[in-house]
Amino acid sequence: MKRRTKIVVLGSALLLTAGAAPAATASDAPPQREAAALTSTASDAPHRREAAALTGTAKLYRSAGDDITFSFDAHLAAKDKADPMKATGTFAFSHYRDDFGARAKVEVDCLVTGGKVAVVSGVITESDLPGAEGKRVGVTVHDLGRHDRLGYSWASTGRPGQGNEPPECVSSAPFEKVEKGTGDFTVVPWQPEL
Template sequence: MESRRFVRRLVVGAVALAVTAGAVPSAVAAGNDHGGSTGVMRVVGAGGGTLGPEWGPAFAGDPVRFEIDGRATDPLHPSGTFHVVHRKPDGKLLAEFSGPITSLKAVDEVAVVTGVIDSADHPGLPREMIGKNISLTVYDGGRQDRISWIWGFFDAPVSLLQGTAPTFPLTEGGFQVHGTGHAAKASGTTVAVKAAGDGTTVAALLGDATLRFQFAARVPAGGNPTEVQGDFHFVDRRGSGVDVEGRIDCLVAGGPVAVATGVVTASNDPAKVGKPVSFSLKDGRIDRLGWIWGFAADAPQIVDCQSVVPSYAPRWGGLAVR
């Protein structure tokens, strides 16, 4: 129930979603090589905007600004810093905090950066900040960059390498994301999404010779991320033999990036039934998918609408985020 409250607060803007801390090795698909990266990943820039009415009377109209300067060849051993400033409309400081980056994963134009606060000034926010973890998801969209955040000082545990969908569009400044990526040919999108008014719709049918993923979920207009209807089916024939299907319990999208969590309802391995799963999806020039298996021995705890950077590129099929 606590994680569901965090999701609802994401919608109204009081605080972002939560996930538990810890590294995420074989339980997580972190790249096409399923864990490794090649080359230097970089996130640099500064930008911000004004919080809208969905953030409620406490924060609507507040200007916020983010600065990130980080790089990594190993996602769990990055270098760099982050800096966040949140003011009131009259210019008074609500909170300002900064610190070192603790993990950084970037693929194509999407990145997740985590860090720990070591300096803070927060006259308008009576919270303990020093030593708290944060997570930032960045989408380098060219003319329309996006960001999202998870604040540990709102009692939201932050996990290395994990974030949510970049729901906040920047209106000034921007970020450059230089991510790793092994361009795979998608032979054409086989997904059709029928618009049905407002709301969030994500659909996917993609894979390669040994992997197949099917996904369809929708949040109706006015609904929060946990008011989703949808399901998934994942088959991996590369040695793990994973064949799982189930329902989607949470879905949030920002621009072309979506994050979803769910639970296994059927599998070729009965021990997997009832276990949570997490997915990330990117609808782009190269569609990408990421996942966390909650049934793996080394899996982190999965919390609603949290996942890793989408990294796996299909050989066929595609996906759509609306």
């Protein structure tokens, strides 16, 4: 009986010591570390991830040396999970070769993702391409790590401002290759309740 009591007391003392050690460390730490400890405790609360996202930048590969860049910062909030047309953010693209080229900035109006593929569309808000402002375009991205791929609506509709506009969240298959070493696209897959 005495031996069991000693084991229980010793076990309890070890548990109390183990539980008190982190508390002593946090209270003895400088204020910055103490704040970090409080922050990490607060961030342990359940966090709702966004419903979908497409981020990153890459240059497209062209053997002729064209400088083509796409950048994305598109998001669908968790609260808007059921409506991809409530997506927010922007994307931009540019295409230059020799003395010719243009750029455009786009306000996102729809984002749908599935696995590693994203389709985003939006209306051009700024561009030096004649007739492009106010026109909708769509882009498709396949997030394949170092071998990302990309497609765009004007591959079949005509260049922005001179062709047809696609509806929201419509683009082409990701037929273009990203230039080696430039792809950092990240797709957060959409998981709607079906």
